[in-house]
Amino acid sequence: MARRGKDAEQKALEALDAGQVEHLGVPLWRASRAYVNLMMAGYRRLGYGDLTESHTGLLPHLDIAGTRITTLAERAGLTKQAIGQMVSDLEARGYVSRAPDPSDARAKIVRYTSKGRRFVRDGQTIKKDLQARCRALVGGDKFEAFAEQLEALATQLEDEAAD
Amino acid sequence: MARRGKDAEQKALEALDAGQVEHLGVPLWRASRAYVNLMMAGYRRLGYGDLTESHTGLLPHLDIAGTRITTLAERAGLTKQAIGQMVSDLEARGYVSRAPDPSDARAKIVRYTSKGRRFVRDGQTIKKDLQARCRALVGGDKFEAFAEQLEALATQLEDEAAD
DNA sequence: TTCGATAGTAAAGTATCTTTACTAAAATAG
DNA sequence: CTATTTTAGTAAAGATACTTTACTATCGAA
Numbered sequence: 001m002a003r004r005g006k007d008a009e010q011k012a013l014e015a016l017d018a019g020q021v022e023h024l025g026v027p028l029w030r031a032s033r034a035y036v037n038l039m040m041a042g043y044r045r046l047g048y049g050d051l052t053e054s055h056t057g058l059l060p061h062l063d064i065a066g067t068r069i070t071t072l073a074e075r076a077g078l079t080k081q082a083i084g085q086m087v088s089d090l091e092a093r094g095y096v097s098r099a100p101d102p103s104d105a106r107a108k109i110v111r112y113t114s115k116g117r118r119f120v121r122d123g124q125t126i127k128k129d130l131q132a133r134c135r136a137l138v139g140g141d142k143f144e145a146f147a148e149q150l151e152a153l154a155t156q157l158e159d160e161a162a163d
Numbered sequence: 164m165a166r167r168g169k170d171a172e173q174k175a176l177e178a179l180d181a182g183q184v185e186h187l188g189v190p191l192w193r194a195s196r197a198y199v200n201l202m203m204a205g206y207r208r209l210g211y212g213d214l215t216e217s218h219t220g221l222l223p224h225l226d227i228a229g230t231r232i233t234t235l236a237e238r239a240g241l242t243k244q245a246i247g248q249m250v251s252d253l254e255a256r257g258y259v260s261r262a263p264d265p266s267d268a269r270a271k272i273v274r275y276t277s278k279g280r281r282f283v284r285d286g287q288t289i290k291k292d293l294q295a296r297c298r299a300l301v302g303g304d305k306f307e308a309f310a311e312q313l314e315a316l317a318t319q320l321e322d323e324a325a326d
Numbered sequence: 327t328t329c330g331a332t333a334g335t336a337a338a339g340t341a342t343c344t345t346t347a348c349t350a351a352a353a354t355a356g
Numbered sequence: 357c358t359a360t361t362t363t364a365g366t367a368a369a370g371a372t373a374c375t376t377t378a379c380t381a382t383c384g385a386a
Contacts, residue, residue: 021287023294024310025198027317032195034320035188041324054373070333082374084335106333106382124184131186137319138312146312147187149301154190156300157197161204217342233364245343247366269351269364 035130042126048119050093058086059095059119066111068101095119198293205289211282213256221249222258222282229274231264258282 036053043049043056051059061067061075069087073080087110090096095116101107112120135143199216206212206219214222224230224238232250236243250273253259258279264270275283298306 021290021294023290024297024313025195025202025290025293027310027314028191028195028198031313031317031320032188032191034317034324035191037324038320039188052372068333078373079375080334081336081376085374101333104333104383108334127184127186127188130188131184133323134187134316134320137316142312146309147190149305149309150187150190150194150313153297153300154194154197157194157201157297160296161197161200215341231364241342242344243365244345244367248342264364267352267364271365 038130039126042130043123046122046126048122051095051119054086055090055093055095056123058083059090059116060123062096062110062112062116064112064117066099066109068107068109070107072110090116201293202289205293206286209285209289211285214258214282217249218253218256218258219286221246222253222279223286225259225273225275225279227275227280229262229272231270231272233270235273253279 040053040056043051048056058072058076061072069080069083072087073083076083087096087098091098094113096110097113098108098110101109138146203216203219206214211219221235221239224235230238232243232246235250236246239246250259250261254261257276259273260276261271261273264272301309
């Protein structure tokens, strides 16, 4: 009987099945995705169904005092052309406006409209609420430690990726 | 002096600045992104520079025995058309092949080529290595607890998002 | 004052999807 | 056993979120 050989081969094949190797990447991705989905659901509930993830991801990079396109590009890690397109979108939807920078005729300053400021306030409410829900899920006593570990892991992984 | 009024206004404006509200979404997203970047860097180092994130994300859903397009679509949470396109890509690059399903003339079975199996094995090596590095970063004694908390958080956030 | 760097725009290209629409085969209802 | 509905897959076009290439206008420094 080639029983042993068969088993070994089967084992090797099974070992190849992808779910096999457990690693932090999976829960990290799932949690991150679910979190964003909950954020977007919150925005939709409050009437911001006209904004996509890229919009809601960009707006928090905008200071109340106004911010240049180039600065937004640096913060978001995208090209200034990409930011220019998003700003045009957000302008068309009434969330921001473009104004000339008095200190530099080449530059423009992107500012919130009142609608944009309302979005930011509502976003902070949503984030605080979500944070509270996460705290409850993890457990109030363990939450701070968990958040710190996650924060540290994020920073260290980013450092490793930078090499 | 309208000093108090001025301060309050300033405070309100500052409070609007987006970075203000700390929430788990940020480290979750950063860690997830950095993790994927490290994975992709690993694949590139091993000679898989022809694969994108969507490819490397799909392949682990493929069983060694072969899997139908529709099943892959369910597992990946995408349409079967999207999967069909990716499978065509992966076929063109030599990682998988499409074969008729003997039990159903409508269906096709997607299988790894030997190159595809090599990719999976190398991927497991990369994942194990990354997992070990994460363990070292978090701290060996705290790692299991952290991983469990993260896993639970992911599942619970997904549940909340499903409502 | 000239010349390289910087701010922004314009247009086209690319990746990764979805939607709509279709064919062929299988499963099920009558 | 046939008629109808469902399921597997493909095809083509459209949407989104970008990047690359190319350009103009202005700034700043030699």
